[in-house]
Amino acid sequence: MLSSKAKYGLKAMVHLARKAGDGSVLIADIAEAERIPKKFLDAILLEMKKVGLLSSKKGKGGGYVLARPAEKILVGDIVRLLDGPLAPVPCVSRTAYRRCDDCVDETNCAIRAVMGEVRDAIAAILDKTSLADMAFAMKPEPILMYDI
Numbered sequence: 001m002l003s004s005k006a007k008y009g010l011k012a013m014v015h016l017a018r019k020a021g022d023g024s025v026l027i028a029d030i031a032e033a034e035r036i037p038k039k040f041l042d043a044i045l046l047e048m049k050k051v052g053l054l055s056s057k058k059g060k061g062g063g064y065v066l067a068r069p070a071e072k073i074l075v076g077d078i079v080r081l082l083d084g085p086l087a088p089v090p091c092v093s094r095t096a097y098r099r100c101d102d103c104v105d106e107t108n109c110a111i112r113a114v115m116g117e118v119r120d121a122i123a124a125i126l127d128k129t130s131l132a133d134m135a136f137a138m139k140p141e142p143i144l145m146y147d148i
Helices: 004-018 027-034 038-050 075-083 110-126 131-137
Strands: 054-057 063-066
Touching (some): 004 038, 004 063, 027 038, 027 063
8 A cells, every 4th residue: 555655755746747847846835735744745855855856945936846857757766765665565576575474485375476466567557657647647537436
């Protein structure tokens, strides 16, 4: 499940993508518009700045901007940064592999086989979706109760 940290980070990045070209955006404005606790948002944006997804400016006219075009920022990179590996179990992670403590035979584990497919499906979507796709092209579809 996507953490609040990753959800807020994505919401903030979409907000900044939509404001690209308008200059720097204040944290307080992002927090208010996206209903994100400001203190939590401060930490999230600082983390994204440290890895080069955002740039910031202090003082008058200061705030945050995307460090590169929204088309060049992948949703998968944001989620991995804020939430860690996409794998639902550690034994299928490509970046943080760890054998499961209770596993007797990893090569014949049915759970591992299915969870590997889950990881691949999640990665396939997140790693082909840019921030620009989220900000401008995607139209949210209604979620029906039987879809959950």
